[in-house]
Every structure is written in C-alpha cells, then in structure tokens.
Amino acid sequence: MARIIGGITTSHIPAVGNAIARELFDDPYWKPFFDGYPPVRKWLKENKPDVAIVIYNDHGLNFFLDKMPTFAIGAAFEYRNEDEGWGIPTLPPFKGDPKLSWHLINALVADEFDICSCQEMAVDHGFTVPMQLMWPGLESAPRAIPININTVQQPMPSPARCYKLGQAIGRAIESYPEDVKVVVLGTGGLSHQLDGTRAGFINKEFDLMCMDRIVDHPEELARMSSLDLVRQAGAQGAEFVLWLAMRGALSGKVTKLAGNYHIPISNTGAGMLLLENAA
Ligand code: DHB
Numbered sequence: 001m002a003r004i005i006g007g008i009t010t011s012h013i014p015a016v017g018n019a020i021a022r023e024l025f026d027d028p029y030w031k032p033f034f035d036g037y038p039p040v041r042k043w044l045k046e047n048k049p050d051v052a053i054v055i056y057n058d059h060g061l062n063f064f065l066d067k068m069p070t071f072a073i074g075a076a077f078e079y080r081n082e083d084e085g086w087g088i089p090t091l092p093p094f095k096g097d098p099k100l101s102w103h104l105i106n107a108l109v110a111d112e113f114d115i116c117s118c119q120e121m122a123v124d125h126g127f128t129v130p131m132q133l134m135w136p137g138l139e140s141a142p143r144a145i146p147i148n149i150n151t152v153q154q155p156m157p158s159p160a161r162c163y164k165l166g167q168a169i170g171r172a173i174e175s176y177p178e179d180v181k182v183v184v185l186g187t188g189g190l191s192h193q194l195d196g197t198r199a200g201f202i203n204k205e206f207d208l209m210c211m212d213r214i215v216d217h218p219e220e221l222a223r224m225s226s227l228d229l230v231r232q233a234g235a236q237g238a239e240f241v242l243w244l245a246m247r248g249a250l251s252g253k254v255t256k257l258a259g260n261y262h263i264p265i266s267n268t269g270a271g272m273l274l275l276e277n278a279a
Pocket residue numbers: 012013014015059188189192194236265266267268
C-alpha cells in the first residue's frame with residue numbers, strides 16, 4: 001500500500017531560483033534562507049520517497065485568467081518548465097507518475113472534488129523552486145505529480161475547502177495498492193503582497209502563528225476565510241491554503257522535524273517546515 005511519509009512546506013519565491021542558479025548559498029542575504037534546508041534534504045535522502053506530490057498555485061504559465069480551474073492535477077509522463085520572465089534558467093522536464101495521477105483524479109472525483117485533469121501541464125516556479133530546494137541538481141528527484149489550487153483569481157476555494165482537499169488526497173494515496181512512499185509538498189506563502197498600495201506587506205507575527213498552529217491545530221487555521229488571509233497575510237499570502245492542503249493529507253502522528261523562517265526574501269516572509277507523518 002502507498003504511504004505518506006511526510007509533508008514539507010516552503011515558500012516558492014522566483015528570486016530563489018535565480019540565487020540557486022548563481023550559487024549564492026553563502027551570500028549574507030541568502031545564507032539565513034538556504035541554511036534552513038540541509039535537515040530536510042538529509043531526511044529526504046534517508047527516507048527516499050518514490051513520489052513527490054507538489055501542491056502549488058499556477059501563476060500564469062499553464063493557466064491564465066481566461067481559464068482558471070479551482071483544482072487541477074497533472075496526469076502526464078513528464079512536465080515541462082518554461083521561461084516565465086523572471087530570468088530563471090529553464091529546467092529540463094520533470095518525471096511524472098501518470099498511473100498514480102489517474103488514481104488520484106478518480107478517487108478525488110468519487111470523493112466529490114471536481115478536478116481538472118491535465119495530460120499536459122507546464123510547471124512554474126511554484127513547483128520548480130521547491131523541487132530544486134529539496135533535491136539540489138534534481139538528479140535524485142523522485143517522480144512528481146503537480147496539483148494546482150487557484151489562489152490568484154476570485155472566486156478562490158476557502159481555506160477549509162483546501163484543507164478538506166488535502167484530507168481527500170491523503171485518503172486517495174492511502175487507497176493506492178502499490179507499495180510507494182509519498183512525500184507531499186505545499187509551496188508558497190507566507191505573507192506577501194506584490195502589488196497595490198500594500199506592496200511589500202509582510203506580517204511576521206501572523207506567519208509565525210501559522211507555522212506554529214499548522215503542526216497540531218490545522219483545523220483552527222482552516223476556519224479563516226480567504227479574505228481573512230488576504231487581510232492578515234497580503235494578497236499573495238492567500239497561498240497559505242497550499243500549506244493547509246498539504247497538512248490535510250497527513251493523517252498519522254505528525255511531528256515537526258525542522259523549520260525555518262526568514263524575512264524578507266524578495267517581498268516575502270519565507271517559511272519552511274518538515275513534518276513527519278508516522279503510521
Ligand atoms: C514572490 C513571491 C511569490 O510567491 C511569487 O509567486 C512571486 C514572487 C516574491 O516575493 O518576489
């Protein structure tokens with residue numbers, strides 16, 4: 001049977017992709033950010049997941065405002081990356097797992113989550129930056145399945161709905177008959193606003209509260225509305241629902257093994273958590 005061994009959250013800031021390409025790991029601006037990741041990489045090396053499910057929001061590379069599914073799942077043999085205009089070098093394609101993708105899509109639709117299935121899907125920085133942070137160089141990266149949640153255009157699914165989607169993803173994985181180890185990534189956040197009069201807004205107190213409560217009391221955070229999130233964390237802080245979806249997928253005994261928070265990285269409160277999910 002398939003098993004979820006853990007969940008990881010990380011911000012997915014495009015500037016991080018550029019810092020990786022330029023190997024700025026010891027640069028004084030970047031060091032406090034990159035120094036958070038070695039414990040996560042060590043855990044991944046020791047626990048060797050076969051598949052990474054990456055929950056993120058597409059930022060306009062694969063979907064645009066004219067067609068915006070609430071929930072979309074990749075079902076491709078591989079996922080291309082393309083130039084989004086941030087100056088990040090374009091990466092080679094990522095290996096998929098279409099068999100597990102279709103199992104997820106079937107199970108979620110049966111569970112009353114109406115999914116947009118995507119046999120072709122370009123992956124943006126919301127996917128590529130976290131994959132590079134977890135598996136530097138990407139040679140050792142496992143097969144990956146991208147899951148998109150709309151956080152960019154109204155109406156957005158509520159935090160409660162995204163948490164429940166995560167729970168349904170957890171049930172779907174646990175019902176997969178193959179013996180695979182799965183890690184679930186929730187990317188994006190924490191507080192940030194990229195435009196408008198509050199551009200540059202960061203809410204450290206709120207971010208730290210979310211990083212604390214998501215470990216053992218995610219249902220409290222899921223009671224917020226999307227508008228609460230925008231008020232407290234900025235327009236793009238709405239990406240926190242992606243963390244909640246990841247947390248929903250962990251149904252076992254959850255233990256925080258690592259965490260890091262640093263501000264600012266670009267315009268964002270950059271947060272990271274490693275949660276182990278014991279059977
Ligand atoms: C930034 C953060 C994001 O989550 C994103 O998608 C794009 C840019 C930033 O802080 O620059």
